[in-house]
Amino acid sequence: MVLLDTNIDRKEIIMSITIKDIAKIAGVSHSTVSRALNDSNLINEETKKRILDIANQLNYSPNTSARNLVLSKSYNIGVFFSSIHYGTSPYFFHNVIRTINEKMNDKYNIIVNGIDIYTQKHQSINPKNFDGIIVVSQRKQDDIFIKEVLEKKIPIVVLNREIKEFQINNIFSNEAEGVYKGINYLIERGHENIAVIEGREDFESTKVRRSAYLKAFREKNIKINQEYILKGDYGIESGYKAGKKIISLSKKISALFAFNDDMAIGAMKAFSEEGLKIPEDISILGFDGSISSKYTNPSLTTIKRPIQDICSYGVEILIDIIENKNNKLNKKCFETCIIERNSVLESIK
Amino acid sequence: MVLLDTNIDRKEIIMSITIKDIAKIAGVSHSTVSRALNDSNLINEETKKRILDIANQLNYSPNTSARNLVLSKSYNIGVFFSSIHYGTSPYFFHNVIRTINEKMNDKYNIIVNGIDIYTQKHQSINPKNFDGIIVVSQRKQDDIFIKEVLEKKIPIVVLNREIKEFQINNIFSNEAEGVYKGINYLIERGHENIAVIEGREDFESTKVRRSAYLKAFREKNIKINQEYILKGDYGIESGYKAGKKIISLSKKISALFAFNDDMAIGAMKAFSEEGLKIPEDISILGFDGSISSKYTNPSLTTIKRPIQDICSYGVEILIDIIENKNNKLNKKCFETCIIERNSVLESIK
DNA sequence: GTGAAAGCGCTAACAA
DNA sequence: TTGTTAGCGCTTTCAC
Numbered sequence: 001m002v003l004l005d006t007n008i009d010r011k012e013i014i015m016s017i018t019i020k021d022i023a024k025i026a027g028v029s030h031s032t033v034s035r036a037l038n039d040s041n042l043i044n045e046e047t048k049k050r051i052l053d054i055a056n057q058l059n060y061s062p063n064t065s066a067r068n069l070v071l072s073k074s075y076n077i078g079v080f081f082s083s084i085h086y087g088t089s090p091y092f093f094h095n096v097i098r099t100i101n102e103k104m105n106d107k108y109n110i111i112v113n114g115i116d117i118y119t120q121k122h123q124s125i126n127p128k129n130f131d132g133i134i135v136v137s138q139r140k141q142d143d144i145f146i147k148e149v150l151e152k153k154i155p156i157v158v159l160n161r162e163i164k165e166f167q168i169n170n171i172f173s174n175e176a177e178g179v180y181k182g183i184n185y186l187i188e189r190g191h192e193n194i195a196v197i198e199g200r201e202d203f204e205s206t207k208v209r210r211s212a213y214l215k216a217f218r219e220k221n222i223k224i225n226q227e228y229i230l231k232g233d234y235g236i237e238s239g240y241k242a243g244k245k246i247i248s249l250s251k252k253i254s255a256l257f258a259f260n261d262d263m264a265i266g267a268m269k270a271f272s273e274e275g276l277k278i279p280e281d282i283s284i285l286g287f288d289g290s291i292s293s294k295y296t297n298p299s300l301t302t303i304k305r306p307i308q309d310i311c312s313y314g315v316e317i318l319i320d321i322i323e324n325k326n327n328k329l330n331k332k333c334f335e336t337c338i339i340e341r342n343s344v345l346e347s348i349k
Numbered sequence: 350m351v352l353l354d355t356n357i358d359r360k361e362i363i364m365s366i367t368i369k370d371i372a373k374i375a376g377v378s379h380s381t382v383s384r385a386l387n388d389s390n391l392i393n394e395e396t397k398k399r400i401l402d403i404a405n406q407l408n409y410s411p412n413t414s415a416r417n418l419v420l421s422k423s424y425n426i427g428v429f430f431s432s433i434h435y436g437t438s439p440y441f442f443h444n445v446i447r448t449i450n451e452k453m454n455d456k457y458n459i460i461v462n463g464i465d466i467y468t469q470k471h472q473s474i475n476p477k478n479f480d481g482i483i484v485v486s487q488r489k490q491d492d493i494f495i496k497e498v499l500e501k502k503i504p505i506v507v508l509n510r511e512i513k514e515f516q517i518n519n520i521f522s523n524e525a526e527g528v529y530k531g532i533n534y535l536i537e538r539g540h541e542n543i544a545v546i547e548g549r550e551d552f553e554s555t556k557v558r559r560s561a562y563l564k565a566f567r568e569k570n571i572k573i574n575q576e577y578i579l580k581g582d583y584g585i586e587s588g589y590k591a592g593k594k595i596i597s598l599s600k601k602i603s604a605l606f607a608f609n610d611d612m613a614i615g616a617m618k619a620f621s622e623e624g625l626k627i628p629e630d631i632s633i634l635g636f637d638g639s640i641s642s643k644y645t646n647p648s649l650t651t652i653k654r655p656i657q658d659i660c661s662y663g664v665e666i667l668i669d670i671i672e673n674k675n676n677k678l679n680k681k682c683f684e685t686c687i688i689e690r691n692s693v694l695e696s697i698k
Numbered sequence: 699g700t701g702a703a704a705g706c707g708c709t710a711a712c713a714a
Numbered sequence: 715t716t717g718t719t720a721g722c723g724c725t726t727t728c729a730c
Contacts, residue, residue, distance in 0.1 A: 016477060018723055029701045034725060044699055061475040065423065066723030068414040070706050076458070084447050090640070093446070094439035097461060101433055106470035109425070109478075111458045112446060121455035126410040128365060128707095129458075236644050265644050272646040291439070292641060295585050295614050297621040367707055378717045383709060393715055415707030419722050477723095702729080713718075 082138040084114035091290040099311035155321040173305040178336030179212035190348040191255035199259040239266025255283040279345040298342035431487040433463035440639040448660035476501040504670040522654040527685030528561035539697040540604035548608040588615025604632040628694040647691035
């Protein structure tokens with residue numbers, strides 16, 4: 001008995017406790033221990049309790065590799081952003097991970113990755129390493145990765161960007177409609193000379209939002225001056241630089257639409273430095289509905305996209321696919337809305 | 350031959366290719382395949398090439414659970430924040446994950462977790478599930494978790510918060526010194542009526558920064574008025590509310606020190622709403638050196654802590670522990686510095 | 699209700 | 715240089 005105890009102690013230090021150790025102490029076979037641990041009903045309640053007690057005392061925790069091997073599961077969920085580094089704002093990133101983490105069944109691990117560096121390092125993804133994958137996609141380019149996952153039959157859901165070319169579980173928001181409403185909101189308030197700061201050219205959102213504002217302009221016969229269209233990269237600094245450029249423009253503009261809040265904030269900074277008053281001298285409309293947009297001065301009128309809804313719903317259907325083998329295709333579009341604040345002038349006489 | 354191919358095809362769909370499948374096709378044993386795949390030198394170059402070719406053709410990828418089981422590795426690195434939800438700013442969170450992801454050897458998975466909800470769901474961590482753990486710690490309360498990891502002999506490094514009570518790999522920044530310098534920076538410019546917005550009471554940073562500003566006050570014989578000390582929670586909104594309170598204070602204050610940039614930004618918003626000019630009416634000093642602090646209006650003077658250095662160094666030593674079994678204790682403190690911008694008045698006559 | 703035994707896919711020690 | 719074999723820790727079928 002003493003000898004046994006000592007052995008166990010050594011084991012605890014040198015290597016982990018296994019079900020065999022527990023079996024030895026409990027005087028049962030390791031399969032019985034397995035049954036107890038898995039709350040099987042093919043086991044006597046008494047023995048189960050006894051075994052569980054011992055397991056607790058020994059601070060047993062299962063070897064997940066062994067369990068996963070026999071169960072053919074990994075309990076890993078990959079969360080893949082187009083890039084963690086470029087074009088993904090801290091607000092967006094945090095919001096996505098937080099929501100997924102909150103919503104995810106706690107038996108799954110959340111493994112965070114950027115497709116850009118992942119595909120550059122690994123030549124391919126290993127299906128056995130992921131029970132499911134969430135792609136938070138910005139770029140059409142991600143399709144290569146997405147298709148690979150699809151081919152490997154790994155449950156997948158693509159968030160944020162609409163995929164039209166092929167069938168896939170896909171949750172996103174109606175950005176086109178949001179931008180369209182936003183531009184009309186500007187036009188209705190008398191704005192005709194509207195500048196735009198666009199986003200990264202390789203991001204689909206840039207194309208979607210661009211065609212939406214162009215459509216709104218065309219419908220209201222607003223002339224489109226290429227000089228007013230600035231290139232940004234979704235980073236604050238690029239908004240700031242674009243703002244500086246806008247100031248140097250020959251023609252006066254009365255409003256600015258930035259493709260995201262961060263760039264709007266950068267532009268506001270540029271305007272303030274030059275003594276321009278917002279919204280008196282220039283109105284600003286952002287996109288995202290980030291937390292910080294509420295605390296700019298003046299607070300930023302912006303188009304909110306429901307990131308949390310998208311992520312939350314995405315997790316829901318991914319888990320449904322994994323656990324219930326549900327394979328009916330799910331495509332859902334959430335609506336965007338304008339948050340009216342104080343950066344747009346109510347009416348320019 | 351045709352029969353074989355068909356079998357393989359079915360296998361590819363129904364279950365993954367294994368080294369046995371490759372062995373069968375190559376006409377070698379599965380251990381030879383294993384050798385080829387692991388680039389062993391106990392193998393003929395020709396056979397290696399042939400096997401690798403077949404593996405490539407079949408789009409083989411190893412079953413990580415099986416490999417991990419025999420190697421006693423998981424290739425998982427857990428990144429545990431005190432909380433993902435509360436008190437962790439998007440900027441901080443993004444910066445940490447981004448840096449760790451960049452710096453981490455690509456064979457490791459990064460699993461993101463919040464200690465708060467993790468410990469609530471799982472009763473204990475499984476050593477076999479983590480080759481190493483990075484704790485980005487804010488609360489003393491995390492010690493329970495940290496000690497558990499320590500007991501289980503999982504390589505661990507604790508970032509962000511200094512641990513004095515016990516020996517552990519620990520990387521952090523000199524926040525006390527930063528705050529001390531910051532307050533003196535204010536005092537040197539003539540400020541005596543200084544308000545402070547503190548952070549969450551359960552975060553160690555709050556205590557560290559508090560005793561630092563108190564020390565600076567005491568040394569310069571600045572009287573400490575409890576009315577000037579506001580409670581925040583590191584969120585923007587709490588800074589905003591504190592800002593409102595400051596305005597309603599009986600005595601006029603000339604400067605504000607906020608325990609982080611987000612709260613400083615919130616307070617700036619409150620001040621602006623009330624028509625106060627920064628820094629003419631009130632100077633503001635932040636803490637963190639977040640990206641957004643550069644783009645407020647006016648830009649925020651702040652104490653920068655080197656988050657990237659901390660994370661980068663943390664990853665380095667964790668990998669060193671895991672791969673080189675290096676077990677000499679590593680404790681490192683990075684310096685903070687003041688970023689002088691435009692929210693502090695050069696001199697109040 | 700329980701135990702014996704097989705096997706998940708892989709690595710590595712030992713033989714040849 | 716290669717094949718044979720054992721075994722990692724676990725679940726699960728099949729006997730009893």
